[in-house]
Amino acid sequence: MLRERLVEALGEDAVKTAPEDLAVYGFDAYTEGGTPSAVVLPASTRDVAAIVKIARHCGEPIVARGAGTGLCGGAVPVAGGIVLCFARMNRLLELDDRNRRVRVEPGVINLDLSLAVGPRGLFYAPDPSSQRISTLGGNIATNAGGAHCLSYGTTVNHVLGLEIVDAAGDVFQTHVDEFGYDLTAAFVGSEGTLGIVTSAWLRLLALPESVNVAVAAFDDLDGASQAVSAILGAGILPTALEMMDAVITRAVEASFSAGYPTDAAAVLLVESAGFAEDVGAAEAAIHAIAIEHGAKSWRSARNQAERDALWAGRKSAAGATGRIAPNYYTQDVCVPRSKLPQALRAVEAAAAANGITVGNVFHAGDGNLHPLLMYDKRDRKQVAAVVETGNEILQTAIELGGTISGEHGIGWEKRDAMTRIYSTADLATMGRVRDVFDPVGALNPEKIFPSGLRCAEVTPP
Amino acid sequence: MRAAQDCVVPASERELAELVGRCDAAGDKIAVRGGATLSGMGFPAERADVTLITTKLTGMMANQASDLVAGALAGTVVSDIAVQLAREGQFLPLDAPRPQYATLGGTLAAGWRGPRRHRYGSSRDYFVGSTIVLADGTIARAGGMVSKNVAGYDMTRLYIGSFGTLGVLTRANFKTIPLPPHARLFLAPLPEGTRERACAQLAALGIAPAAAFAVDGFTHAIDGDEGAEGRILALLEGSEALVERATRELRSALGRAGVPETHVMDAGAREAFERVVDAYVATLGERSITYRLYPFPGEANRCASELQELAQRFGLRSETIVDVMNGDVVLRVSDLDAHALGSKIESFDDARHDVRPRAQVVAGDHPNRAFLRVWGAPPAAIERMRALKERFDPRRTLNPGCFVGGI
Numbered sequence: 001m002l003r004e005r006l007v008e009a010l011g012e013d014a015v016k017t018a019p020e021d022l023a024v025y026g027f028d029a030y031t032e033g034g035t036p037s038a039v040v041l042p043a044s045t046r047d048v049a050a051i052v053k054i055a056r057h058c059g060e061p062i063v064a065r066g067a068g069t070g071l072c073g074g075a076v077p078v079a080g081g082i083v084l085c086f087a088r089m090n091r092l093l094e095l096d097d098r099n100r101r102v103r104v105e106p107g108v109i110n111l112d113l114s115l116a117v118g119p120r121g122l123f124y125a126p127d128p129s130s131q132r133i134s135t136l137g138g139n140i141a142t143n144a145g146g147a148h149c150l151s152y153g154t155t156v157n158h159v160l161g162l163e164i165v166d167a168a169g170d171v172f173q174t175h176v177d178e179f180g181y182d183l184t185a186a187f188v189g190s191e192g193t194l195g196i197v198t199s200a201w202l203r204l205l206a207l208p209e210s211v212n213v214a215v216a217a218f219d220d221l222d223g224a225s226q227a228v229s230a231i232l233g234a235g236i237l238p239t240a241l242e243m244m245d246a247v248i249t250r251a252v253e254a255s256f257s258a259g260y261p262t263d264a265a266a267v268l269l270v271e272s273a274g275f276a277e278d279v280g281a282a283e284a285a286i287h288a289i290a291i292e293h294g295a296k297s298w299r300s301a302r303n304q305a306e307r308d309a310l311w312a313g314r315k316s317a318a319g320a321t322g323r324i325a326p327n328y329y330t331q332d333v334c335v336p337r338s339k340l341p342q343a344l345r346a347v348e349a350a351a352a353a354n355g356i357t358v359g360n361v362f363h364a365g366d367g368n369l370h371p372l373l374m375y376d377k378r379d380r381k382q383v384a385a386v387v388e389t390g391n392e393i394l395q396t397a398i399e400l401g402g403t404i405s406g407e408h409g410i411g412w413e414k415r416d417a418m419t420r421i422y423s424t425a426d427l428a429t430m431g432r433v434r435d436v437f438d439p440v441g442a443l444n445p446e447k448i449f450p451s452g453l454r455c456a457e458v459t460p461p
Numbered sequence: 462m463r464a465a466q467d468c469v470v471p472a473s474e475r476e477l478a479e480l481v482g483r484c485d486a487a488g489d490k491i492a493v494r495g496g497a498t499l500s501g502m503g504f505p506a507e508r509a510d511v512t513l514i515t516t517k518l519t520g521m522m523a524n525q526a527s528d529l530v531a532g533a534l535a536g537t538v539v540s541d542i543a544v545q546l547a548r549e550g551q552f553l554p555l556d557a558p559r560p561q562y563a564t565l566g567g568t569l570a571a572g573w574r575g576p577r578r579h580r581y582g583s584s585r586d587y588f589v590g591s592t593i594v595l596a597d598g599t600i601a602r603a604g605g606m607v608s609k610n611v612a613g614y615d616m617t618r619l620y621i622g623s624f625g626t627l628g629v630l631t632r633a634n635f636k637t638i639p640l641p642p643h644a645r646l647f648l649a650p651l652p653e654g655t656r657e658r659a660c661a662q663l664a665a666l667g668i669a670p671a672a673a674f675a676v677d678g679f680t681h682a683i684d685g686d687e688g689a690e691g692r693i694l695a696l697l698e699g700s701e702a703l704v705e706r707a708t709r710e711l712r713s714a715l716g717r718a719g720v721p722e723t724h725v726m727d728a729g730a731r732e733a734f735e736r737v738v739d740a741y742v743a744t745l746g747e748r749s750i751t752y753r754l755y756p757f758p759g760e761a762n763r764c765a766s767e768l769q770e771l772a773q774r775f776g777l778r779s780e781t782i783v784d785v786m787n788g789d790v791v792l793r794v795s796d797l798d799a800h801a802l803g804s805k806i807e808s809f810d811d812a813r814h815d816v817r818p819r820a821q822v823v824a825g826d827h828p829n830r831a832f833l834r835v836w837g838a839p840p841a842a843i844e845r846m847r848a849l850k851e852r853f854d855p856r857r858t859l860n861p862g863c864f865v866g867g868i
Contacts, residue, residue: 098757099757143615150608156618157586176585178819179837180839180846180866181619181622181849182585182622185621186616189614194614209667229527233525235642237529275699278703337525337529338525366607368608401524401605403607404612405610407609409611410612414612422613423601423602425601426603432852433619433849433852436852437845448613
């Protein structure tokens, strides 16, 4: 019945119900999966609206999916239903380079956008490490960050307007420049629970005149994290300020020869971009601060190729850990920057206490930690130890005044942790927004809101 | 319309929440007010039984400057926040008019967009956490005190620009950036036929000015001698070396545009810039109405000229500020007295709506302001916005009728 109606509306090749397809689309980058009733590949906004109406009629939930790189199970069809895959909606619709904006479909791959507009001297700033495969639709759903949030902000700072199909299958538009409630902001980061984005106006930036990328090596994590605080406290705002520990740099060098020192306990990757005068001054000042905080070496990339190699190593760091253990789990927490040294010590302690190898590769300038916990998922004891370590790190972040997700989202994985940072009243207020846009909870059910609180229960009378 | 009967100035968030909850239960309507610097925005409340003033909720919360995140209670005065941040070399670019009186909460609720936003981003780019009191008295927090946070919906940004109609903001947390160490202001009168070219040159500069305006009128309120086509003001900000280079670029750009004399000032540069922002909402008592429009930068001059010609047709005096970098146009129309303005302003508003529907009234004490399209044409998603209001404030307790579409 469901399949017939979908095929009738979209054609045979847009609807997949073979068991192997359902199995593939039941997972994202989180450890657990679900099984959808059907996978559908819309080619237009009209297709999406038609699918939503069919789903509604058949009582099926809908899970919109980007490239499945999300780490929190946000794209997992926990309650079954229809998975929407945007692989066919991957066109760049309009480029208004005069006003530095572009309209895209949700299936466009993040990096492809910057590659497309680069020849015009423009780029799209949010650059999650997954940018070679993750889609802009998925980035919008999770309010994705990246290495350059420090000066450019996250996805929400770069979305100007959205076209949305709501839970009833109706289409509407939002724009940040219109008077009225900022629905654009409400939808960015709502993880597919409020509506389905079918196109987006995004802000583009002018490519900087000058870029410097340098690597500072430290003998301990403490020195490196104190250097981070000192740089930011000195009124310098680099475009990126990333940290990697020895576990990570060794794995990265073994895999890619990116140019990182392997004899240091921690390295800082610092990028300054902007006008030549400022970039030069920032580099000199950061260099001095790094040395003052115990950096034992400092190396500036001499050309674009060296810069690209350093960045490629950084962005492939998680994959490189395959040399250490068959599996890894990435925790994603954000703490006040001044609490970085404490947070890192707590991560080390939690991993050591549970017998887990940890690698730290993260957005130090944002206070956004990504400890990678290495394990073998065939070993149940290791799995339990990883879960416990991840949990302790989460708790540490909360106690240090931080949050349970800096940029990956809540999804399925962390929804029960929401009660650790928000009161029932706080969650119920978010629930009011959900009530308006998806009153029956058909869009990506079982996400964001804690499992103990069904939607009706988080909603005040 | 009914005048507010009682003014209440709660001293704490709890007291404020109790008051709001009580009013909601009793069916009393609340007008929410901060420093009243943007009281010329929005429709007048349909009814206001209580005026709730947030000015006693003051104070800032911060850990360390290197956190680049701080918080403030909603009644904190914007210039106090600026002074406190500047002590740590930090900066929050709100660009609120009359910042000595403007409160943080009011500035956010009004969704104020400053002229430096093309360079530093607007307020929605900085705010990462909030506390709000809902109409039923619920205190709800969202976000946090860290720079990146994707735990749950972005309620804080939803409240920014909501005009106090979803709840009363009591606290907001924000990111900060390093305060640009140097500022320099350029002032030049525009000779006949140079305005368009000067604006184009400014917009195309390699080092974009932090703000640039073409001003026509606003004598006394804004510095500088008028040329035949008004005057130009440009604010450069950044490191000393960058400002020096930007100065050379700007000089030759103005030269190419045929703008000969330039007055340059370092001392008082930011104060002169603030006087322009103040002028956005400066009224001539009941004799004036000020509109703000948001065309793309390339269209701004044409938009300003169109509106000036239109005002002239109605026998209204017009003054304009064109924000060269963002494209905003501020238009103040006035007449000899309130009566004369009142006889024309509604038909002018109709004609203005026909040519430029996306316009906002930002200032004006004339009673007929209530009959103008103060929010311009309703947004595309107005019905969904109404539904949101209904879910947050079903009894229409907070600022009833003030917002877009009479929300």
